[in-house]
Amino acid sequence: MAVGEFELIEEYFRQGGAALGVTLGIGDDCALLDIPAGRQLAVSMDTLVGGIHFPKNADPELIAERALRVNLSDLAAMGAEPLWFTLGLTLPEADKLWIKSFSQGLFRVANEYNITLVGGDTTKGPLAMTIQVHGAVEPDKALLRSGAEAGDLIFTTGCVGDGAGALAVIKQELEVGKSAFNYFMQHYYRPEPQVSAGCLLAGLASSAIDISDGLMADLGHICTESGVGAELKLERLPLSDPLKKLVPREKAFEWALAGGDDYQLCFTVPKRQLPRLEQLTDQHKFEAHLVGEMVQGSGIACFHNGEFVAVDSHGYQHF
């Protein structure tokens, strides 16, 4: 079913109604946008390729959900409030049913996180999508990778290792029951970007990153950019019950450390800020699991109940 680009945009990608700061949305050479007064613009772009980042025959509704959620995770990691996104969508053919389903998933997430589609491009070619998210953050409050200091405590906002577990389940490397299968599929396609945690941590955490390439790799970026090292306590890593049931403890640690696609935040907090952090977690604003401490030096050392453990530090490598 071949239809024109403009028709597709009209039919499936124009949202009604006015949105914050959008003077002009889809339909001209550019979108025209107003940043809230006194805020900085935070932008991040991610490309997902069919057959590489998701199975080509996956449900388009789920692909869309995952693509936007993964991008929102980068805004979360910056402590930025979501505003707008753009979508570059490349499809082998203009399959209306596929596009309809894709747009439903996309707008479900967009509405959930209050982010507006303002432009993009649809082209013919191998299945892929590039999303750019735009958010607002107060100057000097953005969560950088470079702000951690020795003595700061390291936290994650939730369980790690489920991303790697989900991939093993999807690839059918492990047999699981229906409930575990659903849990991991849900995690894989509908990860929960920690947007509200990120916004609350802005100005409180000394650094943050979202765990997309694996805890070791991503915490490693904080170490490098901050010029400090880190010590992780493996027994403290938050592991989900389905993951603990799925594989032996050692494998779960491996996935928690070197897997990817967790989309929790890893963040550091100076000890003097702990009362504020505890206040937020006591109010159930978000979870904060203490997993280690930043130290003088460089690199990450892992300990299990006080004993040093050698761990392969490679996260997911893009090439």
Next chain:
Amino acid sequence: MAVGEFELIEEYFRQGGAALGVTLGIGDDCALLDIPAGRQLAVSMDTLVGGIHFPKNADPELIAERALRVNLSDLAAMGAEPLWFTLGLTLPEADKLWIKSFSQGLFRVANEYNITLVGGDTTKGPLAMTIQVHGAVEPDKALLRSGAEAGDLIFTTGCVGDGAGALAVIKQELEVGKSAFNYFMQHYYRPEPQVSAGCLLAGLASSAIDISDGLMADLGHICTESGVGAELKLERLPLSDPLKKLVPREKAFEWALAGGDDYQLCFTVPKRQLPRLEQLTDQHKFEAHLVGEMVQGSGIACFHNGEFVAVDSHGYQHF
């Protein structure tokens, strides 16, 4: 030659030095950007796919040039001043020579148009690139498609039809001499986005669009969005000498009207603004070729020396 994503970014895509409004560029979860005070943000995204929008074996330096130039053309069409861009680059393999050459072409254009790379994503997959450009424009001065009125005169900033001519030459549908070959190759890979013309026309022209899908299709968008019609005088269409030598006049008209990839601006000017426009063209700020007039009604009627001519109005269809 397989290298990691981070290494590639470090080596080829980090530019030194501070850039206007860039608090944080490549290397964190988001870039942090400051819009110049009192300006609106204009954004546009384009995807180019290998084998669809350019030959897969084309010189990577030229692919990069074309990709960024084509995107800058959208800022030009809005009357926006270029600020920043992001790049989503998908490659079948991490070929360092290819990437080096690509980045050289990219930064040559970036420097020429004073636009800074602030982020993006590199992934493995079929050759494609998505670029988003960001520019600044004064509120109420942006060049929309919707501002034309009956009686406004229609102009182009330069020759039309060369894009279609170039495509025919590249596809070897036509034999040409070396000088004409070079002319069309130059036009195809190094189109000149009319950025300074666009900025000067902001607040003067009543509407504008860049000619990417063909004059009929793009002027058609102005007609639709403005709720008026247009009359074109074919004998006034500016055709390049190489194009006139390449094909018979009728074919040249066809390409000028229904071809694409010209990347000139098509803009409309209220008659009362003509003195200001003439002042700018007299000062050689840019070219303005009068090609027709907006009229009551809808759609585009073409005339050749006063005689009505039926023209296939389809520009390039993306699907």
